[in-house]
């Protein structure tokens with residue numbers, strides 16, 4: 500096996516960037532592979548269509564097998580942390596208890612994970628969106644929650660200076676932040692790791708992985724050219740869909756029967772409400788507040804004020820031609836709130852005979868009931884503040900893609916063990932969104948980082964021993 504690198508990390512997103520930093524800082528020679536290209540504040544696409552085409556898998560959207568659900572995930576250096584909203588929340592005890600129950604892994608608790616949260620939080624700039632940054636959409640959300648007696652809270656975001664007072668609109672950073680304010684791994688952990696010697700190879704898509712007692716062989720294409728890399732150990736950080744796809748293509752389902760199962764995505768349902776006066780929901784801090792109501796948590800959903808760029812709003816509208824045109828002419832008059840469902844009915848990731856991804860996932864059973872309860876609460880909130888018309892979009896989409904390689908003790912029902920290595924493969928690790936054993940109903944990114952910190956310590960411990 501090559502002695503060039505001690506560890507190769509596949510995927511450079513929320514998990515890959517964090518692991519690359521901690522392993523490099525711990526003295527390991529690491530290579531970070533990323534299927535997508537590298538962009539920076541100066542080169543991020545400056546319009547929505549271009550952003551979808553260049554920064555995302557599937558040109559912006561990937562669809563479930565029945566095309567009822569759409570999924571978004573990034574394909575660029577920094578991964579989905581580049582295009583997400585960087586809302587960073589810790590899990591509550593309810594989420595940890597469900598994970599412990601599903602996995603049988605003792606350290607999955609608020610108490611055990613607290614030091615890992617504190618470690619990654621301590622390196623980032625995180626703050627609550629202040630009330631003086633609320634745009635009219637956020638104010639309507641707050642007023643409506645108060646009128647209906649629902650508890651709300653400010654969102655907690657990784658950012659340095661978004662210059663809202665100077666007229667900056669954060670909605671543009673869904674195509675990458677042009678101020679290096681949003682705390683993506685691109686401008687934090689990856690940058691810090693590169694300063695310590697991390698090697699980064701964008702444009703490298705891994706297609707096959709093979710383990711032997713003396714190491715791991717990866718093969719794929721680098722800017723379209725076939726290439727092979729060997730290393731004593733590999734960390735898979737290509738996300739729920741990426742990890743499952745790679746391992747299924749490589750025949751791992753024979754030893755990991757649960758591979759690809761247990762896929763969750765917090766299905767999101769959008770409501771738009773038209774007002775007589777401009778709302779300008781796209782201005783400033785376009786996402787600022789969330790529900791903080793124990794009744795919603797118990798009912799299995801949360802809501803947040805949010806908005807979307809014009810192409811996404813147009814895509815969500817269920818209609819064509821003159822009706823769509825009339826709706827879009829009212830863009831400035833629209834308020835919007837999303838429902839995010841804590842889904843309980845798992846989907847399944849598989850590959851077809853040609854190795855292409857298939858995602859079987861539907862909103863069904865209990866999850867339909869949860870979504871409907873959320874939509875009723877949103878309608879009440881928007882009606883209470885004088886919405887003229889309300890449109891609830893039929894399409895649901897997944898931004899938090901989780902599972903497929905669940906963590907757990909039982910090798911029949913999970914793929915990754917408590918040491919973060921695949922069952923039966925001591926040299927292949929994962930700590931990203933793919934190892935989630937259930938949907939937490941809470942923004943996942945901070946917990947992915949905390950798990951990645953813990954996994955890094957496990958890997959370093961193994962090397963030193």
Ligand SMILES: Cc1cc2nc3c(=O)[nH]c(=O)nc-3n(C[C@H](O)[C@H](O)[C@H](O)COP(=O)(O)OP(=O)(O)OC[C@H]3O[C@@H](n4cnc5c(N)ncnc54)[C@H](O)[C@@H]3O)c2cc1C
Pocket residue numbers: 509510511512513514515532533534535571572573574575576577578579580582583584585586587588673703704705706736737738739741742745898899900931932933941942943944945947
């Ligand atoms: C629009 C949007 C907004 C969001 N907002 C929030 C938020 O505010 N808060 C929050 O907590 N979560 C948010 N999320 C979700 C969150 O960003 C993801 O859950 C998280 O980034 C997943 O981390 P990951 O490391 O598992 O995967 P990713 O960050 O997706 O990284 C995986 C990387 O692996 C690469 N890759 C895949 N396959 C291969 C391969 N075969 N070879 C090489 N590289 C490969 C991908 O290109 C990608 O760069 C949002 C998501 C979206 C889409």
